[in-house]
Amino acid sequence: MSSSLVWEIVGKQSCFIYKKKGVVFNAEPNNLANLNKPHFSQFAQESSVNIIPKKTGGYQLIISKEELATYRFPKNSFETFDITEDFKNNVTKIQEIMNKKKFNKKLTNYILAKLYRLNQVEKRTNYLKKKQEKEEKEQTIEEQIEDEVTSVPFTPKTKSKETVEEPKETVEEPKETVEEPKETVEEPKETVEEPKETVEEPKETVEEPKETVEDMKVEDNN
Numbered sequence: 633m634s635s636s637l638v639w640e641i642v643g644k645q646s647c648f649i650y651k652k653k654g655v656v657f658n659a660e661p662n663n664l665a666n667l668n669k670p671h672f673s674q675f676a677q678e679s680s681v682n683i684i685p686k687k688t689g690g691y692q693l694i695i696s697k698e699e700l701a702t703y704r705f706p707k708n709s710f711e712t713f714d715i716t717e718d719f720k721n722n723v724t725k726i727q728e729i730m731n732k733k734k735f736n737k738k739l740t741n742y743i744l745a746k747l748y749r750l751n752q753v754e755k756r757t758n759y760l761k762k763k764q765e766k767e768e769k770e771q772t773i774e775e776q777i778e779d780e781v782t783s784v785p786f787t788p789k790t791k792s793k794e795t796v797e798e799p800k801e802t803v804e805e806p807k808e809t810v811e812e813p814k815e816t817v818e819e820p821k822e823t824v825e826e827p828k829e830t831v832e833e834p835k836e837t838v839e840e841p842k843e844t845v846e847d848m849k850v851e852d853n854n
Contacts, residue, residue: 635670635676635678638675638676641672642675642676643670643673644677646658656668660674660675661674661677662674662696662710664681664682664683664739664743669756671736671851678696679735681693681694681696681733681743683715684695685750688713689717690716690717692715693713694710694711694712694713695729696710696711697711704819713729713776719751723744726743730743771820808840
């Protein structure tokens, strides 16, 4: 049966078709771009190809076999190739496989574009994962510090510091101390005060006779 006839039957009536924001998608198991187009459809093409990420790391290239014997065993109808995470080294490997299987060059370009996109997404997820782990470690350290600070009792500082000391039981041996009597002889202090001789000189006051006018007159009369 030709691929064009199969597409006419499956293209509009497949159970894998769904719409999202006006775009028609197809969730077939081996659809490269998950788009409802004939060159991506597994049923419309004789051989299909897809690349998916592995859980253990790296990628896996899946190619459907064209042998009729595999139709009875769908599990064995696919051939897988393991691909590492290094994008540059995998380009030549994918091109060799696609040329050997005689796929169209457009499909090889789609495979490489999807591999590049998956690689970028994986780098982003690893970066966010490491960042989240670092933040969680810092948060746990801060919580431990807060717990240690809160566990220490708070003692407010006051001006008068009251210190309660437990009584210490100390047994002291009696000390015999013999003090010799101290003889203190005080010598008498002789204080001789010399008499202070104060000689006051007599004040000679000579009053001169005052001649009045009357006396002068009496003398003249005499």
